[in-house]
Amino acid sequence: MAAARAAVNDLLVKYRDRHALGEQVGVRAMVSRDAVYAYSERLSRDCERNVAVLVPDLTPRPEGRLLETLDTAVLSPEISVRYVFLDSVRKDQAAAPAVSRLVSSAAQARTAPFLPPSMTIFDKRVAIIDADQARPQEGSFVLDSPGPVAALCALFDGIWQQAHPFCEPVVATDERRTRQEVAVTELLAAGYTDEVIARRLGVSVRTARRTVAELMKRLRASSRFQAGVRAAERGWLSWVPGARE
Numbered sequence: 001m002a003a004a005r006a007a008v009n010d011l012l013v014k015y016r017d018r019h020a021l022g023e024q025v026g027v028r029a030m031v032s033r034d035a036v037y038a039y040s041e042r043l044s045r046d047c048e049r050n051v052a053v054l055v056p057d058l059t060p061r062p063e064g065r066l067l068e069t070l071d072t073a074v075l076s077p078e079i080s081v082r083y084v085f086l087d088s089v090r091k092d093q094a095a096a097p098a099v100s101r102l103v104s105s106a107a108q109a110r111t112a113p114f115l116p117p118s119m120t121i122f123d124k125r126v127a128i129i130d131a132d133q134a135r136p137q138e139g140s141f142v143l144d145s146p147g148p149v150a151a152l153c154a155l156f157d158g159i160w161q162q163a164h165p166f167c168e169p170v171v172a173t174d175e176r177r178t179r180q181e182v183a184v185t186e187l188l189a190a191g192y193t194d195e196v197i198a199r200r201l202g203v204s205v206r207t208a209r210r211t212v213a214e215l216m217k218r219l220r221a222s223s224r225f226q227a228g229v230r231a232a233e234r235g236w237l238s239w240v241p242g243a244r245e
Helices: 002-020 033-046 087-091 095-104 146-162 179-189 194-201 205-219 224-233
Strands: 027-030 050-055 080-086 108-112 119-122 126-130 140-143
Touching (some): 027 033, 119 146, 126 146, 179 224, 194 205
Antiparallel strands (some): 027 140, 050 119, 126 140
16 A cells, blocks of 8 residues: 555656646646536546546535545446545544445445545546645646556556455454554654654544554554664565665
């Protein structure tokens, strides 16, 4: 999952830089929320087969929409829709009922401990991605080049396979750590602050800080760096520190 998040972020940086240079790279920037709404409404209406959606942030939207990048009101009921939300929506009194309604309307929903930036893919040919997950006011990118969109589809499928069905309870991944603790371990070892970890997981900073403290105690680590090293030594990471570019 950490690799998935990094892949999307790398792709966004690449296209943001090339777009700034004025290159034609099959990507458009939409800063206006109204523009995103209008374009996503058209894509939703014209969709013929399927939609894939990553939802790291589920907050109320104007006009009754659950998401800015998908208009379910005009989406054909025959379209296959797959959502991946954060695990934290399961305990969210406002979000959980909304996700349950999606499932009852034939959509498929799963959850994961943390996700890359928000992403919606229509018919495996057009993708809308948040330009900056930490600053949604920066707008969105629209990608329609076959290569990048195919890579994003593969990325979504990988996340989907690892995610847990919303209608089934989430259990610990092993006798030691919950899914949330696994995610915190990955983010801690990658050098993220408690504030960023909280935002990635959709939990409070207090919860993130408490989980980090518990993991450091379990690892008998006196620093965050030492915690990352010991987590790697125990085989708790899906990547090897120092092996990334």
